[in-house]
Amino acid sequence: MTKILMICMGNICRSPMAEGVLHALAQQQGRLGEIEMDSAGTHGNYHAGEPPDPRAVAVAAKRGYTQLPRQRSRQLLDADFERFDLLIAMDRQNLDNLRRQCPPEHQHKLHLLLEFAPQLGVDEVPDPYYGNVAGFERVLDLCESGVSGLLAHLTGAQ
Numbered sequence: 001m002t003k004i005l006m007i008c009m010g011n012i013c014r015s016p017m018a019e020g021v022l023h024a025l026a027q028q029q030g031r032l033g034e035i036e037m038d039s040a041g042t043h044g045n046y047h048a049g050e051p052p053d054p055r056a057v058a059v060a061a062k063r064g065y066t067q068l069p070r071q072r073s074r075q076l077l078d079a080d081f082e083r084f085d086l087l088i089a090m091d092r093q094n095l096d097n098l099r100r101q102c103p104p105e106h107q108h109k110l111h112l113l114l115e116f117a118p119q120l121g122v123d124e125v126p127d128p129y130y131g132n133v134a135g136f137e138r139v140l141d142l143c144e145s146g147v148s149g150l151l152a153h154l155t156g157a158q
Contacts, residue, residue, distance in 0.1 A: 002154060003036040005084040006113070007094055011041030011073040013136070014090040014125050016052040018113060018143045020065040025147055035154075038084075040076040042097040047073040053129065059136040081106040088113045088150070090125040114142065116149030 004022065008014035019039040026035050041047070050073045051057070057068045080087065081102050087109050089095035098110050114123045125142045128135030 001034060001036055002086070003084045004038075004086045004088060004150075005076075005080055006037070006039040006088050006090070007042060007076060007098065008039075008090040008125075009041055009043045009094060009127065010047045010129070011039055011075075012047045012050060012053045013056050013129050014127065014139055014143070015039035015041065016068055016071045016073075017056050017060055017065075017136075017140055018088070018090065018125075018147060019071065020060050020067040021140070021143045021147045022150070023067045024065050025144075025151055029151065031151070039071065040074050040080060042076055042094050042101075048075060049073060053136075055128070055133055055136045056139075059133060059140055063140065065140075076101070081109070085109060086111060086150075088146075091127070092124060113146035113150070116147075116153050117142070117145040118149075120145055 006015040006018040016039050019037050022037050026032050052068045052071055060068050087098055088111050089098055090113055095112055112123055113125055125139055128139050
């Protein structure tokens with residue numbers, strides 16, 4: 001079983017969307033039993049216990065990602081570095097936060113989501129929180145590409 005943690009700042013927009021895409025694509029591929037997934041925020045205490053942003057839920061639902069309403073925001077825990085095999089940040093700021101907090105023996109587990117989608121020519125999933133619905137749609141596009149690449153990477157197809 002591969003354990004994957006998706007990470008952004010507040011855990012109400014990007015990382016829940018990435019987790020929802022991962023859940024759906026793993027399910028479509030018949031791989032849910034192979035992957036344990038969760039999401040967290042480096043500053044998750046801002047929104048602890050809250051559901052994802054309603055705009056994230058609405059945009060995801062339009063594309064058939066129904067897992068988001070069940071999620072609740074949580075803060076990254078020190079124990080997550082031991083528990084998860086991959087800790088996937090949405091942007092460089094959060095990756096830097098992870099690198100500072102992560103023990104040396106687990107640094108190899110830290111990645112940016114879009115490392116798995118190099119064809120896009122971008123490496124960060126932008127924070128849509130202060131924008132409009134179009135920003136959430138862009139985030140979902142990027143999450144779909146990144147998660148597809150991640151799943152291919154896990155099977156050795158990339």
